[in-house]
Amino acid sequence: MTRFLNMNSLLKYSANLRFARHLSLSAKMNAYKVENLLVIGSGLMGSGIVQSAAHNNRNLKSIVLQDISEDALNKAKSKIEQNLNKIKQKKADTNIDEIVSKITFSTSIxxxxxxxxLIIEAVTENLGLKQELFKDLNQKFKDCPSVVFATNTSSLVCKDVAKHVDNMDRFVGLHFFNPVPLMKLVEIVVLENQTSEETYEAMANFVKEMGKVSVRCKDTPGFIVNRLLVPYMFEAISMLERGDASARDIDTAMKLGAGYPMGPFELIDYVGLDTSKFICDGWLSKNYNIIKESKLLNEMVAKGRLGKKVGKGFYDY
Ligand SMILES: NC(=O)c1ccc[n+]([C@@H]2O[C@H](COP(=O)([O-])OP(=O)(O)OC[C@H]3O[C@@H](n4cnc5c(N)ncnc54)[C@H](O)[C@@H]3O)[C@@H](O)[C@H]2O)c1
Incomplete structure (x- = not known):
């Protein structure tokens, strides 16, 4: 009987322990569940992120879009309204005013x-600028226990961006794709021995609540998508430089032969030749042996052929 009692209390004790662990984990998870969103930088990416969040994430209590430029904020607002208008043409019950009214546009943080x-940084791809911004954010929010910092950088190493951040367990890469409202993927970049599992879990949940799909990856140059895509784009330019085939034929070949929705030159024009060059220069300056400098790309950027956004790149638009 004594033995039975002991065994019984042992079982109870271990059940209590499991319950206590569960409670403490839930408390931690609750602490990391995103309820308020601040996106810094209202360009192509920042405006797309807040649009998707306002449209799809019903658990957010507030959404703020911040930019140093009033003009950029006004453009972001009309871009969001335009995008939602297009969506409304296919989904008549889209309430544009209700979605837009969830977003506060502000020039101050x-x-x-x-x-x-959750604070997502989506400012211009410049390491010094991002480092200074996070230095400021670190000062402002380092004593707030449930603030997570995320960077949307596409080519920089997240660890470098976070140079001045103290709480690295709550720092993460959150790499959205362009155009954000249409692209389903978000890469969650986990900084080794720094980003905590709670932060990762909270980000995976946040991405899901936005109706998107996340993949987990390490803080390596280009993460997953750009690490594969950028060398492919640069090899296509090398083929053109060598005269192996025309841009049009390379694009046709990859669309019809590999089933890609766009050819590499259509893709570079869409991404921007300047952006592609910026990624290349950044990787070369770090001596990453991933791609080689392209004379043709440099010449085209110097001539202002930056791609679709300016009406001319490898093709004219
Ligand atoms: N464009 C893409 O295809 C793409 C895709 C994925 C990720 N990204 C990344 O997203 C980030 C933003 O890219 P984008 O294409 O939206 O750039 P963008 O040039 O369209 O917008 C950048 C915005 O940042 C603002 N800004 C600059 N400094 C600021 C500061 N200190 N505080 C607040 N706002 C500031 C600018 O006024 C501008 O509105 C970059 O890191 C880029 O690498 C871009």
């Missing part, structure tokens, strides 16, 4: 609440 706040 003023989240509605620091409780379970």
């Amino acid at each position: 003023a989240p509605k609440s620091t409780e379970n706040l």
Whole structure:
């Protein structure tokens, strides 16, 4: 009987322990569940992120889009309205005013609440600029226990971007794709021995709540997609430089022979030749042996042939 009692209390004790662990884990998870969102930088990516969040994430209590430029904020607002208008043509019940009214447009870094706040940095791809911004954010929010910092950089090493951040367990890469409202993927970049599992889990949940799909990857140059895509684009330019085939034929070949929705030159024109060059220069300056400098790309950028956004790149638009 004594033995039975002992065994019984042991079982109870271990059940209590499991329950206590479960409670403490849930408490931690609750602490990391995103409820407030602040996106910094209202360009192509920042505006797309807040549009998707306002449209799809019903658990957010507030969404703020911040930019240093009032003009950029105005453009972001009309771009979001335009995009939603297009969506409304296919889905008549889309309530544009309701979605837009969830977003606060602001020139100052003023989240509605620091409780379970996610701050996504989506400013211009410049290491110094991003480092200074995170230095400022670190000063402002380092004593707020449930603030997570994320960078949307596409080519920089997240660890370098976070140079001045103290709480690295709550720092993560959140790499959205362009155009954000249409592209389903988000790469969650976990910094080794730094980003905590709770932060990762909270980001995976946040991405799901936005109706998107996440993949987990390490903080390596180009993460997954750009690490494979950028060398492919640069090899296509090398083929053109060598005279192996025309841009049009290379594009046709990859679309019809490999089943890609766009050829490499259509893709570079879409991404921007300047952006492609910026990624290349950044990787070369770090001595990553991934791609070689392209004379043709440099010449085209110097001539202002930056791609679709300016009406001319490898093709004229
Ligand atoms: N364009 C893409 O295809 C793409 C895809 C994935 C990720 N990204 C990354 O997203 C980030 C933003 O890219 P984008 O294409 O949206 O750039 P963009 O040039 O369209 O927008 C950048 C915005 O940042 C603002 N800004 C600059 N400094 C600021 C500061 N200190 N505080 C607040 N706002 C500031 C600018 O006014 C501008 O509105 C970059 O890191 C880029 O690498 C871009």
